[in-house]
Amino acid sequence: AQSVTQPDIHITVSEGASLELRCNYSYGATPYLFWYVQSPGQGLQLLLKYFSGDTLVQGIKGFEAEFKRSQSSFNLRKPSVHWSDAAEYFCAVGAGNTDKLIFGTGTRLQVFP
Amino acid sequence: DTGVSQDPRHKITKRGQNVTFRCDPISEHNRLYWYRQTLGQGPEFLTYFQNEAQLEKSRLLSDRFSAERPKGSFSTLEIQRTEQGDSAMYLCASSASPRTPLHFGNGTRLTVT
Numbered sequence: 269a270q271s272v273t274q275p276d277i278h279i280t281v282s283e284g285a286s287l288e289l290r291c292n293y294s295y296g297a298t299p300y301l302f303w304y305v306q307s308p309g310q311g312l313q314l315l316l317k318y319f320s321g322d323t324l325v326q327g328i329k330g331f332e333a334e335f336k337r338s339q340s341s342f343n344l345r346k347p348s349v350h351w352s353d354a355a356e357y358f359c360a361v362g363a364g365n366t367d368k369l370i371f372g373t374g375t376r377l378q379v380f381p
Numbered sequence: 382d383t384g385v386s387q388d389p390r391h392k393i394t395k396r397g398q399n400v401t402f403r404c405d406p407i408s409e410h411n412r413l414y415w416y417r418q419t420l421g422q423g424p425e426f427l428t429y430f431q432n433e434a435q436l437e438k439s440r441l442l443s444d445r446f447s448a449e450r451p452k453g454s455f456s457t458l459e460i461q462r463t464e465q466g467d468s469a470m471y472l473c474a475s476s477a478s479p480r481t482p483l484h485f486g487n488g489t490r491l492t493v494t
Contacts, residue, residue, distance in 0.1 A: 272423075300480060311385070311472060311485035312424070319480055358423050366437050367479055368414060371423030 270295045270363040274372035282380050283351050289344040289375050291359030300362040301342040302369065303333055307355045315357075318342065329353070354379045383407070385486035387473050393492045394463055401459045402489045406475030413456050414483060415448055416472040417441065424472055430456060463493045 271294045281287055293299055300319045304312040316327025323335040333344045342359060356376050360369040386405040394400050406413050411432050416424035427446070429437040432453035442448075445463075450456040460467055470490050474483040 302482060304485075309487075309490070311487040312474075314482045314484075317482055360423075362480070364437075366429045366431075367412070367476065367481075367483075368426045368429055368437065369424075369483060370426070373421070373423050 270361055270370045272359050272361050272370055272372035274357075274359055274375050276375045277373070278376045278378070280378040280380065281349050284348050287344075287346045287349045287353075287377070289357050289359075289377070291342045291344065291372060292340050293342060293359070293361045294340065295361050295363065301333075301335060302360045302362070303327065303331070303342075303344050304358045304360060304371075305355045306358065306374075312358065315344070349377075349379055351379045351381060353377060385473055385475055385484050387471075387486035387489050389489055390487065391490050391492075393494065396463055396465060396493055398463055399459065399461045400463060400491065401457055402471055402473075402491075404456045404458070404473030404486060406455070406473070407477075407484055408454075410475035410477045410484070411453065412476045412478075413450055414474045414476075415456070415458050416474065418470040418472055418488070419468075427458075460491075463491075465493045467491060468493045 273292045302317045303315040306312045318335045356374045358374045359372045388403045413430040415427040418424040428448050430450040445461045448458045470488040472488045474485045476483050
């Protein structure tokens with residue numbers, strides 16, 4: 269069965285520091301992968317997606333992610349974090365003919381000034 | 382593109398009452414999904430529609446839950462005889478075609494007292 273693991277429940281960084289959020293997936297076929305961000309009480313906003321091709325994908329708000337098939341990982345990165353990046357981040361894998369998303373449990377990012 | 386709209390934003394109900402939520406997807410999107418998100422967790426898939434046909438239901442969707450999409454446009458999710466364990470954020474998402482990202486609404490937060 270498909271699954272997504274986000275090992276870090278909570279990460280705290282200082283504003284201006286670099287960031288990497290980890291995501292590991294389990295999926296039998298070629299996966300298509302997503303990162304979403306959620307602010308408190310809000311829905312999910314798409315940051316970036318990987319379907320095929322270049323394994324380094326660029327997203328909105330300066331985020332990027334790298335697909336590594338050998339490690340079954342799709343880690344999210346940002347070189348310099350802004351206070352407004354504080355939110356919950358979810359990694360997801362698209363599954364089956366319905367394209368439903370299987371989500372990880374999320375990583376809460378806290379940013380200190 | 383006005384985005385996915387959900388109504389109401391918040392619903393407080395007493396245990397045993399029935400509740401109904403509405404989702405209006407992006408107008409040209411024929412795929413519609415319902416998810417449930419509890420505190421500290423990622424969204425969990427509930428059900429999927431392609432046009433008016435309900436093509437997949439999760440085991441999470443007990444017989445107290447029913448979803449419809451009568452004309453292939455808006456959708457409703459009804460919960461009968463609500464229980465405290467139903468308290469959660471209910472998210473709706475839509476997409477236009479296979480392997481395209483899901484667009485999420487801001488959700489309906491249900492509190493069962």
